[in-house]
Amino acid sequence: MPIQILASDLADKIAAGEVIERPASVVKELVENSIDAGAKEIRVEIRGGGQRWMRVADDGAGIPASEVKTAFARHATSKIFSADDLFRIQTLGFRGEALPSIAAVARVTLITRARGEESGTQIKVDGGKFLDQRAAGAPAGTIVSVEDLFRHVPARLKFLKVPATEAGHSADLLAACALGFPHLRFSLVNDDRLVFQSPGTGNLIDAMVKVFGVEIASAMLQVQETNVIASEAKQSPYSNMEIASAQNPRLAMTTEIHVSGFVSPPHLTKATRKFIFLFVNQRWVQDRALAHAAVQAYHTALMVGRYPIVVLNINVPTDAVDVNVHPTKAQVRFRDPSAIFSAVQRAVRATITASAPIPAVNFPTRDFARPNAEDSQLAINLQRPHGVPSPASTVQSPDTYTPTHSHTDLPMLRVLGQIFSTYIIAEGPDGIYLVDQHAAHERVLYEQLRAERAGAQTLAPHASAGVAMQDLLDPAPIQLTPAQHAALDANKETLAAYGFRIEPFGNQTILLRAVPAALKKNEPRAALIEILDEMEQGEEPLEKSVDARLITSICKSIAVKGGMAMALEEMRELIRQLEQTASPRTCPHGRPTVIQLNVGMLEKEFGRK
Numbered sequence: 001m002p003i004q005i006l007a008s009d010l011a012d013k014i015a016a017g018e019v020i021e022r023p024a025s026v027v028k029e030l031v032e033n034s035i036d037a038g039a040k041e042i043r044v045e046i047r048g049g050g051q052r053w054m055r056v057a058d059d060g061a062g063i064p065a066s067e068v069k070t071a072f073a074r075h076a077t078s079k080i081f082s083a084d085d086l087f088r089i090q091t092l093g094f095r096g097e098a099l100p101s102i103a104a105v106a107r108v109t110l111i112t113r114a115r116g117e118e119s120g121t122q123i124k125v126d127g128g129k130f131l132d133q134r135a136a137g138a139p140a141g142t143i144v145s146v147e148d149l150f151r152h153v154p155a156r157l158k159f160l161k162v163p164a165t166e167a168g169h170s171a172d173l174l175a176a177c178a179l180g181f182p183h184l185r186f187s188l189v190n191d192d193r194l195v196f197q198s199p200g201t202g203n204l205i206d207a208m209v210k211v212f213g214v215e216i217a218s219a220m221l222q223v224q225e226t227n228v229i230a231s232e233a234k235q236s237p238y239s240n241m242e243i244a245s246a247q248n249p250r251l252a253m254t255t256e257i258h259v260s261g262f263v264s265p266p267h268l269t270k271a272t273r274k275f276i277f278l279f280v281n282q283r284w285v286q287d288r289a290l291a292h293a294a295v296q297a298y299h300t301a302l303m304v305g306r307y308p309i310v311v312l313n314i315n316v317p318t319d320a321v322d323v324n325v326h327p328t329k330a331q332v333r334f335r336d337p338s339a340i341f342s343a344v345q346r347a348v349r350a351t352i353t354a355s356a357p358i359p360a361v362n363f364p365t366r367d368f369a370r371p372n373a374e375d376s377q378l379a380i381n382l383q384r385p386h387g388v389p390s391p392a393s394t395v396q397s398p399d400t401y402t403p404t405h406s407h408t409d410l411p412m413l414r415v416l417g418q419i420f421s422t423y424i425i426a427e428g429p430d431g432i433y434l435v436d437q438h439a440a441h442e443r444v445l446y447e448q449l450r451a452e453r454a455g456a457q458t459l460a461p462h463a464s465a466g467v468a469m470q471d472l473l474d475p476a477p478i479q480l481t482p483a484q485h486a487a488l489d490a491n492k493e494t495l496a497a498y499g500f501r502i503e504p505f506g507n508q509t510i511l512l513r514a515v516p517a518a519l520k521k522n523e524p525r526a527a528l529i530e531i532l533d534e535m536e537q538g539e540e541p542l543e544k545s546v547d548a549r550l551i552t553s554i555c556k557s558i559a560v561k562g563g564m565a566m567a568l569e570e571m572r573e574l575i576r577q578l579e580q581t582a583s584p585r586t587c588p589h590g591r592p593t594v595i596q597l598n599v600g601m602l603e604k605e606f607g608r609k
């Protein structure tokens with residue numbers, strides 16, 4: 001084919017693809033416009049996950065009638081004027097791409113009245129084509145409705161998830177807005193139900209109560225505000241840049257970094273990074289390195305796979321950060337990243353050490369923790385899958401072992417004790433075995449639940465024949481975040497099949513009436529919340545079935561955690577159960593459950609051989 005310039009509607013669709021990935025991207029762009037327009041109250045309504053219909057209404061400045069059409073032109077913006085302005089950006093938008101992009105892939109109706117103008121304007125654009133513009137009565141502010149997103153872009157439509165999941169993304173976005181702009185009032189109405197509303201009091205704690213629930217919000221630690229003056233790192237690989245900075249005082253200047261916000265104490269953690277909210281000059285950014293800096297501040301106080309809850313505002317001079325990195329503006333580039341990361345790390349670390357010293361993990365002062373039934377916080381459920389004989393009958397005396405010719409992958413082990421309240425240490429025929437108690441329990445539960453569920457699906461139509469259920473004596477109400485609610489909606493049937501009986505109880509609250517019996521001794525409310533957090537995090541569409549994902553997250557949430565003391569009897573039972581599983585050497589996520597130090601290696605290390 002000869003080289004030719006793409007038709008403008010095709011070019012627009014391609015460009016739109018970079019900005020608008022899913023309904024929540026539209027919500028993001030529209031809400032950002034409302035914030036930029038100085039709105040105090042922003043109301044978002046969505047139906048069908050936002051794909052079918054959404055409306056964002058604000059009480060901001062509005063658009064003058066004479067400029068409404070221009071707002072839909074590509075690269076039309078009222079927010080920057082010259083290239084220098086790119087380093088002075090105070091607004092969330094500046095690329096002039098959102099309205100034309102949305103209009104290229106959906107049907108848009110915008111009604112607006114600028115403050116000081118008598119009448120308002122209504123404009124309709126569909127798939128990039130102007131349909132109509134007329135005067136219309138309207139309240140001061142702007143209302144944008146978007147219908148049939150991606151109707152003409154089947155490739156994009158195919159990648160959307162079920163409406164509940166898409167709604168969850170919008171809920172996450174509004175949660176972030178509420179945390180980033182506590183003085184504004186955001187609401188989200190999903191399928192005619194008000195699922196989220198921030199108070200707009202200007203107090204970040206009030207916003208956190210709405211987003212995380214009162215329990216978490218009240219446990220959060222306020223970051224001791226830190227002001228750091230960092231002078232530019234002199235490590236530029238380009239020597240001429242240093243010359244430039246020496247000659248040009250503007251480039252040689254220092255960066256003033258201001259960090260504020262809240263972080264969770266080390267014992268309050270989540271199984272996902274999703275509760276780490278970072279704002280750079282009030283812009284919500286998804287920056288792995290920055291999140292890593294915050295997590296690193298907790299040092300060894302966090303267990304593997306656990307993440308803190310963080311709401312951090314990082315303020316830097318506008319010329320110290322480049323926000324023009326990606327069309328979605330969710331990433332930023334810092335002029336001096338290491339200064340920013342270390343400022344974040346110091347601020348977070350100072351906050352958590354001030355609240356309670358971080359426990360240092362020392363090498364064992366006593367070799368093996370003496371197992372003590374009294375201080376055990378956990379009782380492993382001794383139930384077996386249906387039809388599997390209890391191994392208790394075959395348990396041998398704890399003080400002897402005989403090599404076994406078991407067909408399983410794991411020999412018969414003799415439990416010696418527990419170290420760091422996390423690993424079980426055991427002796428086998430050919431060496432020492434260290435068992436990760438959490439991973440091992442995950443494996444046991446995984447096979448148990450799988451067997452129970454398979455029984456339910458193939459043998460009996462009655463639920464009672466499936467996963468064993470346990471009624472809760474006091475079904476306490478649980479307050480969910482909008483995203484957790486969306487995850488619940490999307491996985492209701494599967495959760496029920498695994499033994500969770502959940503009833504609605506008011507707006508964002510549910511009642512947990514029954515849980516899988518395997519969960520009996522754990523804190524059931526916390527386990528459900530964790531499962532929901534895990535579920536909404538699972539993104540890969542083809543990766544695994546809902547069922548397989550749910551079962552791994554259930555196991556992860558209800559398995560005994562590292563850091564819990566276990567009684568000798570519990571450890572023996574866990575090891576016996578692990579030996580009986582089909583794949584005892586890995587947890588359901590594929591990580592090892594067991595590490596082996598064989599005798600030959602010990603003999604070599606000690607110079608016996």
Ligand code: ADP
Pocket residue numbers: 029033034037058060061062063071072076077078079092093094095096097098099100141142
């Ligand atoms: P950008 O936000 O990058 O400037 P957009 O395409 O999102 O680009 O919007 C184009 C222009 O339309 C904005 O610069 C602003 O002047 C105007 N505009 C869009 N939404 C609103 C709104 N809700 N209230 C007032 N003005 C708006």
Ligand code: MG
Pocket residue numbers: 029032033092093094096097098099
């Ligand atoms: Mg914009």
